[in-house]
Amino acid sequence: xxQNEEVPKVVDSQNRRQSVGEAIHRxxxxxxxxxxxxxxxxxxxxxxxxxxxxxxxxxxxxxxFALDFSIAEVADRFSRVRIGPESLTFAEGMRAVLVxxxxxxxxxxxxxxxxxxxYARAAVDTxxxxxxxxxxxxxxxxxxxxxxYAREQGExxxxxxxxxxAELLLVMIDGLWLTCARLPEGAPLDGPRAxxxxxxxxxxxx
Amino acid sequence: xxQNEEVPKVVDSQNRRQSVGEAIHRxxxxxxxxxxxxxxxxxxxxxxxxxxxxxxxxxxxxxxFALDFSIAEVADRFSRVRIGPESLTFAEGMRAVLVxxxxxxxxxxxxxxxxxxxYARAAVDTxxxxxxxxxxxxxxxxxxxxxxYAREQGExxxxxxxxxxAELLLVMIDGLWLTCARLPEGAPLDGPRAxxxxxxxxxxxx
DNA sequence: TTCGTATCGATACGCCTGTATCGGAAGGAT
DNA sequence: ATCCTTCCGATACAGGCGTATCGATACGAA
Numbered sequence: 001x002x003q004n005e006e007v008p009k010v011v012d013s014q015n016r017r018q019s020v021g022e023a024i025h026r027x028x029x030x031x032x033x034x035x036x037x038x039x040x041x042x043x044x045x046x047x048x049x050x051x052x053x054x055x056x057x058x059x060x061x062x063x064x065f066a067l068d069f070s071i072a073e074v075a076d077r078f079s080r081v082r083i084g085p086e087s088l089t090f091a092e093g094m095r096a097v098l099v100x101x102x103x104x105x106x107x108x109x110x111x112x113x114x115x116x117x118x119y120a121r122a123a124v125d126t127x128x129x130x131x132x133x134x135x136x137x138x139x140x141x142x143x144x145x146x147x148x149y150a151r152e153q154g155e156x157x158x159x160x161x162x163x164x165x166a167e168l169l170l171v172m173i174d175g176l177w178l179t180c181a182r183l184p185e186g187a188p189l190d191g192p193r194a195x196x197x198x199x200x201x202x203x204x205x206x
Numbered sequence: 207x208x209q210n211e212e213v214p215k216v217v218d219s220q221n222r223r224q225s226v227g228e229a230i231h232r233x234x235x236x237x238x239x240x241x242x243x244x245x246x247x248x249x250x251x252x253x254x255x256x257x258x259x260x261x262x263x264x265x266x267x268x269x270x271f272a273l274d275f276s277i278a279e280v281a282d283r284f285s286r287v288r289i290g291p292e293s294l295t296f297a298e299g300m301r302a303v304l305v306x307x308x309x310x311x312x313x314x315x316x317x318x319x320x321x322x323x324x325y326a327r328a329a330v331d332t333x334x335x336x337x338x339x340x341x342x343x344x345x346x347x348x349x350x351x352x353x354x355y356a357r358e359q360g361e362x363x364x365x366x367x368x369x370x371x372a373e374l375l376l377v378m379i380d381g382l383w384l385t386c387a388r389l390p391e392g393a394p395l396d397g398p399r400a401x402x403x404x405x406x407x408x409x410x411x412x
Numbered sequence: 413t414t415c416g417t418a419t420c421g422a423t424a425c426g427c428c429t430g431t432a433t434c435g436g437a438a439g440g441a442t
Numbered sequence: 443a444t445c446c447t448t449c450c451g452a453t454a455c456a457g458g459c460g461t462a463t464c465g466a467t468a469c470g471a472a
Binding site: 253254255256257260 | 449450451452
């Protein structure tokens, strides 16, 4: 009953949550969010139904966790791209972010599919929509900084409203992400790549 | 058993299919595609389960029909925008198409939500993905024509690859459509509008 | 060792799903 | 009027769902 008794429990719990997150990832990538049920998740994670239930009281909690889990991964991926002096130019950074969305491996392909499912759910679930809106707000801040830097460096096409450009880029990221989600397994990525090239060229004025 | 006996049956059948399509629209806009079940659809359309079953042998057939139903509506909406001499300039047409996607009324809001669901399903259902790919192909053709006309008229920003621009616009349409899908009911549309302005400005070089 | 508690997996519950089946109404043809 | 076909809606069925419950087990405290 002493406090440090909880230490192993918490660790265990975190491990379980992690593996549940991964399990949901795999299932959702395979069959969409509709295929995610408590039983299936438990089986995929090698846990009993009870174990999953004890970790997540309701299915909603489960899916919310899965979204957070995915957001963390994507945010981490984006945050690795550093734009600034002694680092990437804006054009390089913008290209890096967009190219990184392309489904060039299984993990990325799976993530694109999961996000498609999350987006769809956000359309009818306020909680999901809010989380994505938060993510957007955060992205807007980062984009504003990047675009400001680009303007300083003369990298930006002249005479454009920075906020509007940020909105356009947000929309473009969503579109690219979702377009990629519905490409078949071995499909060529020429189309998306061309879109990225065009976007970078237009925004930076070449 | 004579042939014209089928005439009223066919008409009836088409009416039923139409009302089923509308019913699915309403349900999917309200609760997402997960909420679409045979029973619920039947109730929403004021039909018996058997009637729906007779019209659509399986649920898959039902959803496929719903997608076709929605594609027809969107295609019709787009086809009303005419770009060319004695009609809209490219910039006007492009803006019209994009603005028309905004959830400015209930019907548009519902449609955006439904498409979010369809996109998500296309990520895990080959049949859906193919239908959307066909739609993309068709849009590519139309965009190519519009962009060609724009180039002729000197409306297009110079030195850009037309095919790449078309890909970018496709991605942007998807992104705009889906971003709108997850906006809350009365949310301001400033962001999307700014994105549209920026897109039109960039593509036409002002 | 024995007790008390906390955590475990299994299973029960009621509901909803997609689909199949079936008795009866309806309505031309004879 | 009778038959026969066609279409109708109600209901049956098996299975999956989210969630609640419960006996067994493991394990630290006494």
